[in-house]
Amino acid sequence: MKLRYVMILSFILMISALAACSGTGGSAGGSAQNPVAVKHDLGETKVPRHPKKVVVLELGFIDALLDVGIKPVGVADDGKPKFINEKVREEIKGYTSLGTRAQPSFEKIAALKPDLIIADSSRHSGVYDKLSKIAPTIALKNLNADYQDTMDASLTIAKAVGKESEMEKKLTEHKEKLNQLKEKLPDQKQSILLLGNTNDAITVRDENFFTSQLLTKIGYTYGVGDSQKNDAENGESVNIKMTVEQLLEKDPDIIILMTGEKDKVDQNGKRPIEKDPLWNKLSAVKHHKVYEVDRFAWSLRRSIDGANAVIDQINKDILKTGKTE
Template sequence: MRYGKQLGIAITYVMMAVLILACGSTGSNQASGSNPAPTPPPASTPTSDSAASGTKETTAAPQGNRIIKHDLGETTIQGTPQRIVVLELGFIDALLDVGLKPLGVADDNKPNLIVEDALKKIEGYTAVGMRAQPSLEKIKVLNPDLIIADTDRHKNVYAELSKIAPTLSLKNLNANYQETLDAAATIGIAVGKKSEMDKVLETHKAKLKALQSKAAGIKKSVLLIGNTDTEMTVRHAEFFSSQLLSTIGFNYLLNNNSKFGTVDRNVKMTIEQLLELDPDIVILMSGDIDKKDKDGNRPVHKDPLWQELKAVKTKQMFDVDRYAWSLRRSVQGANVMLDQTEKEILKLK
């Protein structure tokens, strides 16, 4: 009896101990739930470029691959080209227009072929030989990530150039005015600078429109003449400078001229033929190769037939820089022509 009473008391103590332990455990859990550990501060918010790329870099992610259509096919360009080689002079301006500089230039080993303002901006470039026959070895050493070639000059070496780097083939040597603008637009897309090039083209077109408005109603005929030493070379109607003059509003006398309609760039002409056309305005493009006396006159100026030209009699003969008006086939080259035409040839203020 006494033993049973003692056993009951012992069992009671055990149950009370278990209950106390259980309550203590529950209390500990509740305390943990009511006072959670502090949440670590969030990492710094990435820039929009970083968020898009999924990296912590704050610089813009490289642009994706682009397939560029050009005269000799399609070329895939990865990222944004920086090491660019150009094989015609007009392509220099296209790069400068969007804030880039060519690493290599085919300049015929004559830097003076490049107009002075552009030459200063690309100081330090590497010459890669002749425009007609650039040095593949020199180009390869530069390890370019883009080559811009001329369709007419370089179509036979396009495959070899493409083995060195992605290569675009565009018209420049024989490009007309519109083809020059189109090439600039293509280059802008190729180097990932479309918006920048669009602004350059829009500014040029506004400049052209303003001059067209001022020149409205002036239907003067004009011809562009290059060399005169042995025979005269007159630029054809589809040449870059000639077409721009027509676009301004001049009557370029070789437009729709069946006699000279099949010539691509230069028309060989005698003084007799020039006198037969007898333009209102003659624009002489001069360079280092032209023979001139100390007063700047060419031998042809002494020819009696030359003196019979209407443009000579009315003092509408103008001398311009051949490098600017012929070799600089670019948007900036066109802008120079517009400025000089307005200030000197049309005498519009």
């Protein structure tokens, strides 16, 4: 009788142990059974709880993941790691390059067996279904994101990976940083303009661009506004082409030259346009208010951390307050 009792007890304990293991042995089992419904630009996707292997198909999404302690296993980086901030690049060292942002490699994405894909709703709307067959996919604005789009996307990503409180804290810190800089600006509002390539025509970022809107949040007046006719649709950002004469009509107080690898410069690092007599009539030029910045940092890094980096550079180089905060 005793032996039978011991055998029954042992059997019950074994069944209990197996049940416990199946419940806690890995996040994947529990995650698959209790997914999180995430609303995004192209619909609603059920995402496994706390996904571990995440790939991103736009650069700005990298920062959003790092902000909540997750390193992407794959990034569409155009095969040019230098597009990514140096410090960030070091943090995600070992990631798999997934090809170009415009045409990422589906084979490379599938090979990583991701739990979650974060796509761009502008670039990847046409291949969204194909991506969704590989893994749960959410699509958000980054390529054509304005300031608020970027903040909203960061929160959506945080929800998708179960880290909303961490992102909310990051957003609060960013807003405090922005307000601190705003208080340092002169009482009289200054106009500011972002210039990209100037080889054939002057390329100006419009008022819907992420960094343009950040500058207005800080307290600047952006040099082109709603009255500026361009090809923007649905509020999306476009580049405006200008001549030097048209730029002189705008005559901003501050000019930001976003310099990239395609800009023509002479042996002294100067652009040909800087020798134009009309260029030298600009108020920003005459008052030494032309600042050269890294286009990758001011244009491609559309994220909370990218915004913070812009704030730091304005603090240091434009307002010249010394240490960044």
